[in-house]
Amino acid sequence: MTRRLSRCLSIAKKIGDRRVDKVLCAIFEREERAYMDAEKNYNEMVEEVEARREYRHGLIVELMKIERDFVLDECLAVLRAAEQEDFAEISRLIMMGHSAALRAGEKGRIARKLRKLA
Template identity: 75%
Template sequence: MARKFPKCLKIAHQIGDRRVEKVLCTSFEREQRAYEDAEKMYTEMLEEVEARREYRHGLIVELMKLENDYVLDECLGVLRAAEQEDFAEISRLIQMSHAAVLRAGEKRRMVTKLKKLK
């Protein structure tokens, strides 16, 4: 591998193999693992937000059973707005998790193709 490719040379030195397909395969495998880790992280965050939303929804249901007054109505409004924000956060995390899975699959296909070259 020529000296003009310092990043490829760095990976080649780390894996102990200078073949281009090996270097590319290693690079794609690292990216695949990173996207899979990101997907796991998004899933964990999604579970936390969902638990928070369920708890908040339980509070809203209990407060709705009480007598209505101005302060209580204001608190309910704040809780409902926070619940809507949680729904938006859940939606965003689902989209990001899905995108990470798609990217990991794309990298996995590239790794498979490169391994067939060997």
């Protein structure tokens, strides 16, 4: 590798091998791990939002049992809107986790192909 490839050289020093296929394999394995960690983080965030939504839904059910007046109706409307926002956030996090899993799979396939070359 030439001096112009300073980033590749730094990775080559870390893994102890200057062959291009080994360096590329290390890069793709690192990216695969990063995307797998991101997917795990998204799944944890989904669980946290789901717990918050369930708690809020319990409050809504309890408030609906009480006699209704204007203030209570306004509070219920705010809680229902927040619950809908939680649903939207959950769906967004699920989509982001799915796309991270797809990218991790893609990087893993490339890394496996590079390992077969060596």
